[in-house]
Amino acid sequence: MSSLRPGNVGIVIVSHSPKIAEGAADMVRQMVGDAVPLAWTGGDVDGGLGTNVAGILEAIETAWSPAGVAILVDLGGAETNSEMAVEMLPEDRRARVLVCNAPVVEGAVIAATESSGGSPLAAVKRSAEEFYA
Amino acid sequence: MHDANANRAAQTFATLTASAVLVNPVGLHARPSVKLTQLAKGFTAKIEIALAADGPWTDAKSPVKVMRVKAPQGATLHFRVAGPDGEAALAAMLGLVHDGFGEA
Numbered sequence: 001m002s003s004l005r006p007g008n009v010g011i012v013i014v015s016h017s018p019k020i021a022e023g024a025a026d027m028v029r030q031m032v033g034d035a036v037p038l039a040w041t042g043g044d045v046d047g048g049l050g051t052n053v054a055g056i057l058e059a060i061e062t063a064w065s066p067a068g069v070a071i072l073v074d075l076g077g078a079e080t081n082s083e084m085a086v087e088m089l090p091e092d093r094r095a096r097v098l099v100c101n102a103p104v105v106e107g108a109v110i111a112a113t114e115s116s117g118g119s120p121l122a123a124v125k126r127s128a129e130e131f132y133a
Numbered sequence: 134m135h136d137a138n139a140n141r142a143a144q145t146f147a148t149l150t151a152s153a154v155l156v157n158p159v160g161l162h163a164r165p166s167v168k169l170t171q172l173a174k175g176f177t178a179k180i181e182i183a184l185a186a187d188g189p190w191t192d193a194k195s196p197v198k199v200m201r202v203k204a205p206q207g208a209t210l211h212f213r214v215a216g217p218d219g220e221a222a223l224a225a226m227l228g229l230v231h232d233g234f235g236e237a
């Protein structure tokens with residue numbers, strides 16, 4: 001998936017359920033549009049509920065932007081596996097990927113809205129996290 | 134020379150205000166909020182919205198804050214704008230509301 005405006009922060013959605021991840025991505029596309037690199041991943045390697053590091057790495061690669069990538073996660077393993085995936089990235093990319101402390105659906109829409117306006121990664125994360133503020 | 138510096142420091146932009154009635158059925162809910170925020174972000178000017186002429190004012194460039202305004206259909210949305218592209222910003226924001234955020 002490529003973006004028309006690769007300068008915008010990319011958004012990655014990680015859920016235990018592939019249906020939730022895909023549905024949240026659909027909401028982002030419909031509500032925010034195509035100006036933001038976007039990828040989703042969900043489910044374990046056997047197709048059950050869960051998350052897996054390889055899938056998250058692939059999603060980060062798909063949504064990659066020079067401006068960085070914001071990851072939205074649901075519960076427990078989604079967060080720890082995302083952090084593990086970030087640690088496995090090449091060093092020059094590691095600092096440009098942040099996991100947001102925000103609800104996965106609402107956070108994804110808000111983060112993408114912020115990104116579509118050209119905001120930097122820190123502002124995208126801050127805006128998504130306003131939901132818990 | 135001192136005068137020139139003083140003039141530059143004192144350069145400010147007039148605050149412009151206007152209002153428009155929300156005509157789209159859902160009012161200022163999720164999708165319209167995203168559109169309003171995206172439009173606002175395209176301008177340099179400071180843009181704020183409120184449900185009353187005397188505030189409280191909300192930053193129109195913050196998607197979370199705009200959604201929390203929860204303005205229903207029929208509500209009057211007030212705008213307060215200040216900046217170098219303030220006039221264009223105000224016209225664009227009013228246009229978006231008049232057009233029902235493209236979904237009326």
